Amino acid sequence: MSLITELVILVLAAWVGIEVISKVPQMLHTPLMSGTNAIHGVVIVGAILVLGAAAGGTVETICGIVAVAFGAANVVGGFVVTDRMLQMFRRRPEPPKEGQG
Amino acid sequence: MTRADLIQIAYLVAAFCFILGLRWLSSPRTARKGNLVAALGMLIAIIATLVDGRVVGYTWIAIAAFVGGSIGALVARRVQMTAMPQLVALLNGLGGGAAALIAISEYHVAGAAGEARLGAVIAVSVMFSTIVGSISFAGSLVAFGKLQELLPGRPITWPLQTVINGLGAIVVLGLAAYASFNIHDPLLWLAAGIALLLGVSAVLPIGGADMPVVIAFLNACTGLAAAATGFALNNSLLIIAGVLVGASGTLLTQLMSKAMNRSVASVLFGAFGGGGGGGGSGVSATGEALPVLEISASDLAAQLVYARRVMIVPGYGLAVAQAQHPVRELADLLIERGVSVAFAIHPVAGRMPGHMNVLLAEADVPYDQLLEMEEANPDFPQTDIVLVIGANDVVNPAARDDENSPLYGMPILEVDNAENVIVFKRSMASGFAGVENMLFHDPKTRMLFGDARKSLTQLVQDVQAV
Numbered sequence: 001m002s003l004i005t006e007l008v009i010l011v012l013a014a015w016v017g018i019e020v021i022s023k024v025p026q027m028l029h030t031p032l033m034s035g036t037n038a039i040h041g042v043v044i045v046g047a048i049l050v051l052g053a054a055a056g057g058t059v060e061t062i063c064g065i066v067a068v069a070f071g072a073a074n075v076v077g078g079f080v081v082t083d084r085m086l087q088m089f090r091r092r093p094e095p096p097k098e099g100q101g
Numbered sequence: 102m103t104r105a106d107l108i109q110i111a112y113l114v115a116a117f118c119f120i121l122g123l124r125w126l127s128s129p130r131t132a133r134k135g136n137l138v139a140a141l142g143m144l145i146a147i148i149a150t151l152v153d154g155r156v157v158g159y160t161w162i163a164i165a166a167f168v169g170g171s172i173g174a175l176v177a178r179r180v181q182m183t184a185m186p187q188l189v190a191l192l193n194g195l196g197g198g199a200a201a202l203i204a205i206s207e208y209h210v211a212g213a214a215g216e217a218r219l220g221a222v223i224a225v226s227v228m229f230s231t232i233v234g235s236i237s238f239a240g241s242l243v244a245f246g247k248l249q250e251l252l253p254g255r256p257i258t259w260p261l262q263t264v265i266n267g268l269g270a271i272v273v274l275g276l277a278a279y280a281s282f283n284i285h286d287p288l289l290w291l292a293a294g295i296a297l298l299l300g301v302s303a304v305l306p307i308g309g310a311d312m313p314v315v316i317a318f319l320n321a322c323t324g325l326a327a328a329a330t331g332f333a334l335n336n337s338l339l340i341i342a343g344v345l346v347g348a349s350g351t352l353l354t355q356l357m358s359k360a361m362n363r364s365v366a367s368v369l370f371g372a373f374g375g376g377g378g379g380g381g382s383g384v385s386a387t388g389e390a391l392p393v394l395e396i397s398a399s400d401l402a403a404q405l406v407y408a409r410r411v412m413i414v415p416g417y418g419l420a421v422a423q424a425q426h427p428v429r430e431l432a433d434l435l436i437e438r439g440v441s442v443a444f445a446i447h448p449v450a451g452r453m454p455g456h457m458n459v460l461l462a463e464a465d466v467p468y469d470q471l472l473e474m475e476e477a478n479p480d481f482p483q484t485d486i487v488l489v490i491g492a493n494d495v496v497n498p499a500a501r502d503d504e505n506s507p508l509y510g511m512p513i514l515e516v517d518n519a520e521n522v523i524v525f526k527r528s529m530a531s532g533f534a535g536v537e538n539m540l541f542h543d544p545k546t547r548m549l550f551g552d553a554r555k556s557l558t559q560l561v562q563d564v565q566a567v
Contacts, residue, residue, distance in 0.1 A: 001337065003222050006331075006335075009341060013341040013345055013348075016120055017345040017348030017349060020124050021123060021348060022352060023127040024126050025128075025473070026455055026458070027446075027458040027468060027473070028126055028129060029353060029454035029455030030185060030451075030453055030454060030455035030456050030458065031126065031455070031459070032123075032349065032454075033316070033317065033349075033350075033454060033455075034185070035122070035123070035126060036123070036346040037346075038139065038140070038192075039123075039139060039346055040193075040196045040320075040323050040324045040327045040343060041192075041196055041199075042327060042338060042342040043196055043200045043203060043327045043339065044166075044199065045147065045338060045339060046200075046327075046330045046336060047199055047202070047203055048147070048156060048162055049153065049156065049334060049336070050207070051158070051162050052151075052153070052156025052159070052162055054206075060206045060209060060210060063202040063203070063206035064161065065164075065165045066165075066198070066199075066202055067203050068166055069169030070169060070195040070196070070198050070199040071196070071199045072168075072170040072173060073170065073176075073192065073195050074173065074192050074195045075170070075173070076174045077172075077174065077188070077192050079143070080177035081177035081178075081180060082136045083136050084177065084178070085182070085459050086132045088459070088462040088465075089132065089458075089468050090462070090467055090468070091129075
């Protein structure tokens, strides 16, 4: 991939990110943070490439093992806790008889 | 189609899932589905990477992923909702650390391949990822320590802090530039080490109340570090996902600092200068004690039952007292009696953006009862009774009226526009910012002293008796 292609991807992703995320209500900002947190765990992809290609080199192996473990904890922890939070958000079971609340 | 093409298509699908997942986070109805879609995207990305021809060994990957994933799952399932900011800080640090380690390894590989210097793109991305990832790792761990109360929550300062941090930053940048032209592993390790110290010394001086801004900022840092590793590894998915997170973190950082009336720079580079305003402890400018009027739970119960509109303003103190459930019971009882009840939530009501909403959702408060500040403020003049529970600075009228107050200009919940204000408070201590709150001395304010959980439980009983 050329640098220009990568920069195009960067700019478009930033734009989409800002558009999409600015529509998330304050109410959901904590799940948004933990969810995006899980998404940056995508570094695990890089860590797998490093570790998987490490042909016995000590530095790559150690860096790779720690990075994969960190990335995995980041991804799994992030998505699990976000799901735990979001399942708690519920509407009122039935409309109230009086008041407009 | 080659295997490499298929992998790229899988990455495209993963990126699409991430964006769709974030899109669905814009409504509580679709949010859970959105998170699952994003997780599915991650699974696709990981599988696609595993079949990449460059990946030859699987043993260590399996072991490391299993250990890391199990720990992550275990902690995520056990954590209390009040401890969410710590967990987010911790996971964020791990992501930053992983990004830095990948960059360090890439640097080493380039050296081992006999290269004397890095190409421009690789150099910038490897150095960015190493430095920002390390700062994010160390900074997040310090934030975790502060939130978990392993470290003191108050700002820790020392002389010439900004100057020392500035010098450290210059040294790191110089070292990074030198290391790009002269590949030698220890140079990069040294740069990473100084970056770790910078992360520690940047977050130590930041007080507990400013943590929402810091966490959002570190989140953005990790995202950008991940994007930088994407440039180093020529991986489009890392760039897309990293930048999405960077955008989210940046937006939230701006939003939070606006809600706290601080510039991002002043949060990150200056410890909170408390004091100022109307003195320290309920004493007027002339030195006499200001009057404070109390109310009993039974009197309040009678008033509440006959009110038309009641607004509840929860602060972090509510969560500290574990009073979310009694407050929901109270709201339910009042709604049964035909009182209109809503919760008004300030953007910085917890320890991270949106934290209070999660805590109330956990206590089964339906989300359509939760009002954002902009929705709640026009409502206060029509509100009969406001219950301020464990909140202080976010309802301090000094933010609107007193130009000398350190809070001045901060957007607040204007509870003093309501007919009656009841403040649940343990004692007359001042809030996080250490600023006196004149709301407590307002003639229409009554104080209900005591532990919020006990007071609310008593109130629930009294309402049932009315």
